Amino acid sequence: MTAEKLLFLGDSLTEGGDWAAWFPDDEVINQGVGGDTTADVIARLDDVVAADPDSVVLLIGTNDFAQRRSVEQVVRTIETIMVDLRRLLPGVRLLLQSIPPRGSDYSDRIQDANRHLRQFAATVRAQYLDLWPALATGDVLNPDFTEDGLHFTEEGYQAWLSELRPGLERLRDEPPMSRPISIIRPSESA
Template identity: 30%
Template sequence: MRTKILSGLLFAVLLSGCNFAEKQEVVEWKIQNDPYYKHKKSQFEVLSMNEKYTTMMLGDSITDEGQWDELLNNDKVQNRGISGDTTSGVLDRLNSISSNIQQVFIMIGVNDIMRGKEVDEVYNNYLKIIKTFKDKNIKVNIQATLYIGEKRKADFNPKIEELNKRLEKYASENQITFINLNPILAPQKVLKKEFTFDDLHLNGTAYKIWANEIKKYF
């Protein structure tokens, strides 16, 4: 009898555990929930009335880490990069574009791809970003998403290549500037070791090259 009672209790506990597991919701990762993103987005909103700046550098950590006013020797360039950002994250913060911005340099998409997003979704979000700026008569400069280094190239670089091809085609068809640093930084479709310490982010030499490449568009 005692064995039957214990067996019944054990079954009830297991059943309740199963029910609890079924009720647990899988929460999708979103950059919008990241504290760093929230803090930076909030700061950009507070600073959106600043009319000093005429050029925006927009993107993720690769943009965020650049000291753009010094690299370009131009104090009218604002940095609107957020580490970890994605195309959907950028879309959710385009309400803070300063009124005097005349042109934007965009590089975004690598985090989407590293998080498993399909190229179609990334590309469509990108077009929405471009449209937002075009609707405000802001000149758009699309910068190709950079290839990743040797360690993770097989996982992500094919999708990065596909995204870039589609963006370049769109830019050509819509009279938008397309800037591709990959032939310099990743001539073999892999980010060269001399330009990175972690196969993803850039060192000072790479930023100097980047800045020199885009100075001609000012």
């Protein structure tokens, strides 16, 4: 397996990961920022482009729900992030991860958003990784994986990695895109 420049993009869940230790054969960039929402990630896309990664691993959206954004707002903004990444970095491999579970009051909206994101990923030639089965107990984040109902313990990160490692192997099997693809931005659709 050849070394890649692997960029992790997201909020505090990403920021808290020890990605360089977990993927020692790659050049790892952690662009997780605590408290970030989907809009914050859009504002930071120039940093992602400047890093010129081979692969981008995105996990974002839980803070949007905490700020009472609608499923449609969250989905559309994540779609915009993915479209912009594909346009700005046409050769990059993209891995979109599902928004992880948290408390039961968030469950229906997060699962609804994840259904839309799963369907959307292929339109930008991204792979989708569903973390819900590995992290949830019923409709909440497994209490063994968290101390506050949101952030992961070491056990939570290990459960995430149990899905992420094979997901990244599948992603690496995909050839990089050699040319841009035409995409209608979500805001342009009729």
